Amino acid sequence: MSSRSLGPTLIAIGIVIIVVPFLVMFFLAIGPLGWVLLGGAVIVLGIVVSLRESPGYDDVDRSNRINCDDCGARIDADADTCEYCGTAR
Numbered sequence: 001m002s003s004r005s006l007g008p009t010l011i012a013i014g015i016v017i018i019v020v021p022f023l024v025m026f027f028l029a030i031g032p033l034g035w036v037l038l039g040g041a042v043i044v045l046g047i048v049v050s051l052r053e054s055p056g057y058d059d060v061d062r063s064n065r066i067n068c069d070d071c072g073a074r075i076d077a078d079a080d081t082c083e084y085c086g087t088a089r
């Protein structure tokens with residue numbers, strides 16, 4: 001164990017003990033098709049989140065982007081200034 005307090009861990013365990021039976025009942029109620037749909041939704045969500053968190057991800061077209069000379073952020077190759085640090089190019 002680390003030197004951190006046991007309190008937050010105990011609180012988390014208590015919450016888990018309260019929540020898990022409800023989750024089990026929920027999963028039993030929705031049945032196998034519900035598990036697949038819910039699991040699939042979580043997987044898709046995880047893929048979307050990891051794509052968004054990956055370095056260099058951007059909604060706009062990435063084909064014409066370069067790294068800022070000053071801060072290294074991805075900016076438009078034809079931008080006059082860096083949109084992150086404001087350095088003139």
Ligand SMILES: [Zn+2]
Nearest residue numbers: 068071082085
């Ligand atoms: Zn910059």
